[in-house]
Amino acid sequence: MVNELELDVVIPKVAKALAETLFMVSLSFFLAAIVGLTLGIFLFATRPGQLLHNRVAHTALNMMVNTLRPIPFIILLIALTPVTRALIGTSIGPSAAILPLTIAASVGIARVAETNLVAVDPAVVEAATAAGARPLHILFGFVMREALGPLLLSLTFIFVALIDATAVAGAVGGGGLGNLALTYGYQRFDYPVMILIIVVLIGLVQLVQFAGNRLAHRFID
Amino acid sequence: MTQRIRLSGVSKEFTVNGTKSMALDDINLTVNAGEIYGLIGRSGAGKSTLLRTINGLERPSSGKVFVDGVDIGALDANELRELRRRIGMVFQQFGLWNSRTVYGNIATPLKLAGWKSQAIRNRVAELLDFVGLGGKAFARPRQLSGGQKQRVGIARAIANNPSILLADEATSALDPQTTTEIVDLLRSVNDQLGITIVVVTHEMDVIGRLADRVSILSDGRVVETGDIHQILAQPNHPVSGALVGPYTRTALTEGEKSSLRNQFRGRRISVAVGQHLDDDPVISRLARQHHIDFTIIQGAVARVKDQPYGQLNLALLGDAADLDRFVTELADRVVVTEW
Ligand SMILES: Nc1ncnc2c1ncn2[C@@H]1O[C@H](COP(=O)(O)OP(=O)(O)OP(=O)(O)O)[C@@H](O)[C@H]1O
Numbered sequence: 156m157v158n159e160l161e162l163d164v165v166i167p168k169v170a171k172a173l174a175e176t177l178f179m180v181s182l183s184f185f186l187a188a189i190v191g192l193t194l195g196i197f198l199f200a201t202r203p204g205q206l207l208h209n210r211v212a213h214t215a216l217n218m219m220v221n222t223l224r225p226i227p228f229i230i231l232l233i234a235l236t237p238v239t240r241a242l243i244g245t246s247i248g249p250s251a252a253i254l255p256l257t258i259a260a261s262v263g264i265a266r267v268a269e270t271n272l273v274a275v276d277p278a279v280v281e282a283a284t285a286a287g288a289r290p291l292h293i294l295f296g297f298v299m300r301e302a303l304g305p306l307l308l309s310l311t312f313i314f315v316a317l318i319d320a321t322a323v324a325g326a327v328g329g330g331g332l333g334n335l336a337l338t339y340g341y342q343r344f345d346y347p348v349m350i351l352i353i354v355v356l357i358g359l360v361q362l363v364q365f366a367g368n369r370l371a372h373r374f375i376d
Numbered sequence: 377m378t379q380r381i382r383l384s385g386v387s388k389e390f391t392v393n394g395t396k397s398m399a400l401d402d403i404n405l406t407v408n409a410g411e412i413y414g415l416i417g418r419s420g421a422g423k424s425t426l427l428r429t430i431n432g433l434e435r436p437s438s439g440k441v442f443v444d445g446v447d448i449g450a451l452d453a454n455e456l457r458e459l460r461r462r463i464g465m466v467f468q469q470f471g472l473w474n475s476r477t478v479y480g481n482i483a484t485p486l487k488l489a490g491w492k493s494q495a496i497r498n499r500v501a502e503l504l505d506f507v508g509l510g511g512k513a514f515a516r517p518r519q520l521s522g523g524q525k526q527r528v529g530i531a532r533a534i535a536n537n538p539s540i541l542l543a544d545e546a547t548s549a550l551d552p553q554t555t556t557e558i559v560d561l562l563r564s565v566n567d568q569l570g571i572t573i574v575v576v577t578h579e580m581d582v583i584g585r586l587a588d589r590v591s592i593l594s595d596g597r598v599v600e601t602g603d604i605h606q607i608l609a610q611p612n613h614p615v616s617g618a619l620v621g622p623y624t625r626t627a628l629t630e631g632e633k634s635s636l637r638n639q640f641r642g643r644r645i646s647v648a649v650g651q652h653l654d655d656d657p658v659i660s661r662l663a664r665q666h667h668i669d670f671t672i673i674q675g676a677v678a679r680v681k682d683q684p685y686g687q688l689n690l691a692l693l694g695d696a697a698d699l700d701r702f703v704t705e706l707a708d709r710v711v712v713t714e715w
């Protein structure tokens with residue numbers, strides 16, 4: 156059982172871990188959104204019949220994404236340890252988790268962005284072309300805009316997956332809720348704390364999903 | 377008559393999986409300023425491809441397209457975009473931008489053409505009025521019915537005061553009642569705004585109500601071009617006949633005739649109905665004059681571009697000499713066949 160005294164100790168720990176998780180997720184999501192959306196737009200635009208139609212570039216980008224995507228996150232994390240250490244100076248802690256998280260999320264975002272852009276009705280492009288719009292304007296002002304609703308839902312999905320991935324990173328020394336759960340639940344068999352962490356995670360995911368849905372539906376109609 | 381559009385020897389070849397096919401094969405046609413020009417043909421005949429060469433969405437493999445005398449194949453990318461802003465286009469599936477409101481859809485071509493925001497607001501309000509969507513400015517396309525979507529499509533297409541409107545199967549996704557409304561709207565676009573319209577459709581009925589002149593396409597070729605009344609009355613090419621036939625089918629088959637002969641034992645005639653019957657009620661006038669009666673036993677009359685078109689089959693009752701005089705005098709005015 157969790158007694159009064161233990162709660163006093165546990166709540167600040169959970170709060171600190173939550174802050175670490177939010178830090179890792181937000182920063183890596185922000186960086187991955189920039190990298191991933193850029194990659195996704197290029198993946199789309201280099202397709203046959205599109206603005207930058209270029210088979211070589213498309214194949215190269217595609218291969219890069221296809222190579223990175225199937226690697227399980229835990230393996231990517233370990234494989235990147237030397238790079239992380241060289242770049243950040245350490246391979247443990249929340250900051251060190253940012254690099255693998257960003258890479259994993261970038262390729263995920265690249266793929267979902269491409270998928271959402273491809274799904275836009277070609278009639279949208281046809282009508283914009285017939286109205287005399289420029290190619291770049293068509294890509295950003297029409298295709299991207301039409302894809303925005305579904306894209307926000309996909310980004311929400313990636314955001315939730317990142318929360319999941321930080322727990323994995325936490326398990327191997329990344330800090331955050333995953334690390335805390337491992338310490339209390341696995342090493343000390345303190346299930347009440349474990350359950351508290353699970354409740355916090357569920358609440359967090361619900362909140363993110365709710366916000367993502369709300370935002371996306373403003374653009375879906 | 378001013379020529380608005382001229383296609384000269386236009387061909388278009390597509391290569392799919394290494395096999396070449398001719399979507400358009402040496403097309404020559406002229407669309408005059410202010411007319412409604414119909415392009416009709418079966419699915420795959422090349423109608424859409426032909427229409428799309430007019431605003432450069434499709435580049436001919438050979439031949440030239442002139443719009444207001446300008447060879448559009450010689451335009452650079454900028455000039456081509458300028459041209460497109462002066463040619464409206466409406467689509468079968470409407471092609472509205474769902475992420476924009478009705479207002480946003482109609483305002484977009486105006487923004488592209490560099491209109492000022494106050495002028496855009498006034499123009500959109502005027503257009504919404506014109507197409508009968510007054511209260512719908514801030515609706516989303518998904519909230520509209522098919523007919524309303526096409527009204528938005530038309531408002532968007534004519535927003536920047538184009539001289540040409542291209543309509544690709546503009547009514548093919550709509551029910552008959554809504555089709556009629558859209559046909560009427562397209563007619564007012566032509567009548568009131570003087571916009572030249574090229575309509576592509578496989579619905580003969582739409583062509584009959586809209587077009588002044590028609591080209592019939594088959595396998596990428598124009599097999600017949602002419603005035604709508606002339607094509608309906610006398611299709612010269614088998615493909616034209618097949619397209620026009622169901623719309624104007626009034627001729628009786630031999631089987632129908634023999635059973636009708638048993639049923640109506642007097643004299644039976646077929647009368648071609650055309651423009652002159654609007655001006656002179658010749659059938660009833662001569663019937664009264666010669667004291668005969670008649671029963672309409674079969675027939676169909678449609679209005680094609682505001683003129684009646686069709687055929688009536690009559691069984692005649694009366695004195696033999698009176699009937700002779702009636703038939704002879706009637707045959708002076710309209711085409712009569714006795715069977
Ligand atoms: N982009 C393309 N690539 C390859 N073939 C094409 C392309 N566009 C059209 N075609 C071919 O050209 C021919 C004419 O097509 P088009 O769409 O112009 O016909 P259509 O008369 O408009 O038919 P529908 O009534 O079905 O719309 C068809 O055989 C079609 O398969």
Ligand SMILES: [Mg+2]
Binds near residue numbers: 423424
């Ligand atoms: Mg077509």
